[in-house]
Amino acid sequence: MQDIGAHSKQSYAKEGPSVENEHWKRVWWYLIGLDRMQCAILGRPCATKEEDFNAEYPLEVDDDCWENANPQLAFQQPPDKPSTVAAFNLWLQLTDFVASTMHSFVSWLSSGLLRHNGPASGLSAEEVLNRLNENLTEWAEKVPPHLRWSSEIEDVVLANQSATLYTTYNLVVILMQRAFLPSSVAVLSSPPLTARAVSVNAAKAIVRILVVVHKRSLSNIPLLLSGAEVAAAVLCVDWWIIRAREADRATRDGKLAPGATQTIKSHMQDVQSLLAALRWAAPRWETAQERL
Secondary structure (H helix, E strand, C coil), X not given: CHHHCCCCHHHHHCCCCCHHHHHHHHHHHHHHHHHHHHHHHHCCCCCCCHHHCCCCCCCCCCHHHCCCCCHHHCCCXXXXXXXXXHXXXXXXXXXXXXXXHHHHHHHHHHHCHHHHHCXXXXXXXXXXXXXXXXHHHHHHHCCXXXXXXXXCCCCHHHHHHHXXXXXXXXXXXXXHHHCCCCCCCCXXXXXXXXXXXXXXXXXXXXXXXXXXXXXXXXXXXXXXXXXXXXXXXXXHHHHHHHHXXXXXXXXXXXXXXXXXXXXXXXXXXXXXXHHHHXXXXXXXXXXXXXXX
């Protein structure tokens, strides 16, 4: 891709918008997004770093608006018709957070360096997290109304796009909190209960979205698989923590506290919903069967 200049905005600036240029930008950015998401799953730094490319995002113009008999109207999106490419660019922005989080936290956490040196930026771990949270909040605020998540979105394409965006959003939230969860490798100063609560809330948000994806038979199954796996893991770990904590202060009859019982029940209901979604996807997706 670099050999043909797909990574450089200078390659596209020579000619201006063209069908070929937009195809190359979409291919390039899809590979970047895929690299980031896969590296997050594997816990590895991204293969392509931000300083290695400066290609601009694809134009938010639908394919049927690319060409026009009047050259001045080519690549012009009608103002009353939201572009379907907008969701792709918003998703790419979420993968920026994935790359930043992987660079700042995850690789250092896995090596044990975060405990001693902090993130590579030189800021404290909490300062980096606060900046990422601020930027993530700004991202959420600029999502256009037609892409904000609702189970009632009628248009199937927009429903799929919204489900993809907000599932990814919550996966990013969990990834950002990962370094602040208690572990034997690193104990950070941020209160672990806060990170745990944020992660559980994000996991439950993923469950609510994927239940709708299942019920409406929406089409982004790969994200359903990843989201279900991460959300189930977070909920099961929280279930284990609650059980272990309550075991130390169980009442004489061995019963858990009412609040803990209700939380565990809610977690297990959510996990069952995720398993149902995986069973639905399993006949056509072998990887869904592997997760069951």
